[in-house]
Amino acid sequence: MTTPVDELRSAVERAAQGASPTLERPKKAHFGDFSTNAALLLAPKLRQPPREVAERLGEQLRDSLGDRIARVEVAGPGFLNLFMSDAWYRDAVGRILRDESFGAGRPERPERVNVEFVSANPTGPLTAAGGRHAAYGDSLARILALAGHTVEREYYFNDAGSQVRKLGESIRARARGEEPPEDGYEGDYVVELAARIAGSADMDVDELARRAVDELVAGIQGTLERYRVRFDTWFREAALHEGDPSPIAHAVDELRAHGHVYESEGAVWLRTTSFGDDKDRVLVRSTGEVTYFGADVAYHLNKLERGFDRLVNVLGADHHGYVGRMKALFSALGADPEVLEVPMMQFVHIVEGGQRASMSKRRGEFVTLDELLDEIGVDATRFFMLQRSHDTTIDLDLDLARQESAENPVYYVQYAHARISSILAKAGDSAPDAGSDGELHPAERVLVLKLLGFPGEVAEAAERRAPHRIASYALELAQDFTAFYRDCKVVGVEPAVESFRLALCVATRRTIARALDLLGVEAPETM
RNA sequence: GCCCCCGUAGCUCAGUGGACAGAGCGGCUGCCUUCUAAGCAGCGGGUCGCAGGUUCGAAUCCUGCCGGGGGCACCA
Numbered sequence: 241m242t243t244p245v246d247e248l249r250s251a252v253e254r255a256a257q258g259a260s261p262t263l264e265r266p267k268k269a270h271f272g273d274f275s276t277n278a279a280l281l282l283a284p285k286l287r288q289p290p291r292e293v294a295e296r297l298g299e300q301l302r303d304s305l306g307d308r309i310a311r312v313e314v315a316g317p318g319f320l321n322l323f324m325s326d327a328w329y330r331d332a333v334g335r336i337l338r339d340e341s342f343g344a345g346r347p348e349r350p351e352r353v354n355v356e357f358v359s360a361n362p363t364g365p366l367t368a369a370g371g372r373h374a375a376y377g378d379s380l381a382r383i384l385a386l387a388g389h390t391v392e393r394e395y396y397f398n399d400a401g402s403q404v405r406k407l408g409e410s411i412r413a414r415a416r417g418e419e420p421p422e423d424g425y426e427g428d429y430v431v432e433l434a435a436r437i438a439g440s441a442d443m444d445v446d447e448l449a450r451r452a453v454d455e456l457v458a459g460i461q462g463t464l465e466r467y468r469v470r471f472d473t474w475f476r477e478a479a480l481h482e483g484d485p486s487p488i489a490h491a492v493d494e495l496r497a498h499g500h501v502y503e504s505e506g507a508v509w510l511r512t513t514s515f516g517d518d519k520d521r522v523l524v525r526s527t528g529e530v531t532y533f534g535a536d537v538a539y540h541l542n543k544l545e546r547g548f549d550r551l552v553n554v555l556g557a558d559h560h561g562y563v564g565r566m567k568a569l570f571s572a573l574g575a576d577p578e579v580l581e582v583p584m585m586q587f588v589h590i591v592e593g594g595q596r597a598s599m600s601k602r603r604g605e606f607v608t609l610d611e612l613l614d615e616i617g618v619d620a621t622r623f624f625m626l627q628r629s630h631d632t633t634i635d636l637d638l639d640l641a642r643q644e645s646a647e648n649p650v651y652y653v654q655y656a657h658a659r660i661s662s663i664l665a666k667a668g669d670s671a672p673d674a675g676s677d678g679e680l681h682p683a684e685r686v687l688v689l690k691l692l693g694f695p696g697e698v699a700e701a702a703e704r705r706a707p708h709r710i711a712s713y714a715l716e717l718a719q720d721f722t723a724f725y726r727d728c729k730v731v732g733v734e735p736a737v738e739s740f741r742l743a744l745c746v747a748t749r750r751t752i753a754r755a756l757d758l759l760g761v762e763a764p765e766t767m
Numbered sequence: 768g769c770c771c772c773c774g775u776a777g778c779u780c781a782g783u784g785g786a787c788a789g790a791g792c793g794g795c796u797g798c799c800u801u802c803u804a805a806g807c808a809g810c811g812g813g814u815c816g817c818a819g820g821u822u823c824g825a826a827u828c829c830u831g832c833c834g835g836g837g838g839c840a841c842c843a
Binding site: 266 | 772781789801805836838840
């Protein structure tokens with residue numbers, strides 16, 4: 241559905257004759273409701289002074305927009321500031337109200353997207369960092385879906401290999417009352433697993449590890465469920481080793497057929513240096529064991545074969561060295577490396593007593609996501625994790641988080657939603673109606689403009705893989721609503737005014753709820 | 768040595784070419800017979816790390832430097 245802003249943009253673009261002008265909301269109200277740099281872009285081409293060009297563009301816009309525009313001003317070096325009429329505002333509210341899917345996008349090329357995230361190995365419970373990955377990946381998936389793409393969420397985990405074996409050894413040692421082996425797992429949960437799994441002291445290590453992995457995966461799934469994150473696919477690494485030919489053998493054959501595989505020193509290598517990597521990578525060790533990379537190669541070939549247009553792989557910043565070789569892999573397979581996108585999540589540092597504490601799953605030093613959820617709840621945790629851009633490091637001071645959780649901006653947004661609900665309840669049978677006459681209050685105009693920005697924010701957040709923009713937007717929308725609430729009484733004023741304000745309330749409530757839903761946060765009716 | 772991310776208010780952070788740089792938290796001062804005070808209003812607070820460059824215009828783009836974090840395995 242085209243929005244009033246889309247139409248305005250088209251009008252400006254037509255006037256700008258092929259240049260790509262901006263249409264944005266100026267920071268200052270006296271610069272208009274919208275402004276465009278069209279004249280500044282056009283002036284050099286026409287070899288005319290920008291302000292003269294602006295005057296002419298203004299005339300054209302006045303003609304093409306008629307009574308939808310109140311006035312046009314030329315300002316500064318040649319900006320064109322547009323002031324919309326109240327009729328335009330009313331029309332906009334009416335259209336938002338009628339648009340059941342307000343905010344949804346229709347991209348030129350909708351994609352089938354696979355978002356792989358968290359993918360923490362089942363060698364321990366999910367940590368606070370896992371909570372960041374989960375919030376980001378899930379929210380991104382929700383945003384991409386609203387933006388018009390088809391999305392699948394996927395979790396890949398190692399249920400085989402040396403780390404899992406080490407887990408088994410650690411549990412057995414605990415069951416026997418011994419210390420875990422060198423490089424083993426030392427967390428308290430290892431002791432708990434030793435107690436929970438009957439016969440763990442004498443069990444075969446691989447069998448024990450298998451049982452522990454089942455337990456831990458179930459625990460991770462429980463935590464994610466509680467965190468409102470659901471995956472469509474749980475992909476086990478072991479599946480890559482099964483069958484004949486196994487997906488790994490298939491992948492190696494495929495790469496060999498493309499001529500990028502060679503053997504040296506008893507190992508099987510992929511010549512990733514042909515595609516910009518620093519060095520070639522081992523697929524199969526001289527011992528015959530498949531490397532982590534080797535398994536991942538097969539995994540990504542498998543994803544490609546499942547027909548996705550785009551593979552988003554959310555990884556921690558410590559994996560950044562991994563990106564080059566994965567891109568090289570795609571080239572080696574004859575696929576477009578651009579298909580693979582790897583948003584790098586920066587770290588979550590736990591701060592205690594003003595100092596950064598270490599976070600090592602192996603040493604058992606970490607804050608689990610469950611602990612965080614117990615302390616400050618799902619909504620506050622998700623909002624906290626999503627407020628910051630994924631490429632900035634987060635400091636999480638537990639004491640502060642606990643103390644400030646009541647001050648979390650998420651409650652401000654939810655509160656606005658609850659207030660609207662309460663207004664609408666009080667309004668009873670009065671019907672919302674955008675109406676056609678009467679002057680609007682400035683706070684009403686500001687709120688309408690903010691609402692109109694929602695579809696653009698969704699599109700922007702999707703394109704940039706930036707859920708935090710939605711968090712910022714939700715907060716700003718709640719602020720604009722609160723200012724409206726302060727200045728404009730809704731229920732009990734003159735009927736025509738009341739029905740317009742009710743329309744504005746309904747549109748706002750729905751948009752807040754939708755924005756919060758994109759963040760995986762609830763929108764309560766009362767607080 | 769090479770590669771990636773960051774450096775904006777006391778703190779945590781938005782702001783990827785536009786007009787006098789924003790929010791939350793914290794500090795100070797006021798405001799509840801009113802549709803929810805989890806709120807509102809006001810005050811205070813900034814050489815946008817530094818130095819050059821591109822541009823009509825730079826927190827934003829380019830180069831160099833400084834500081835913080837991370838990575839450079841036949842580990843995962």
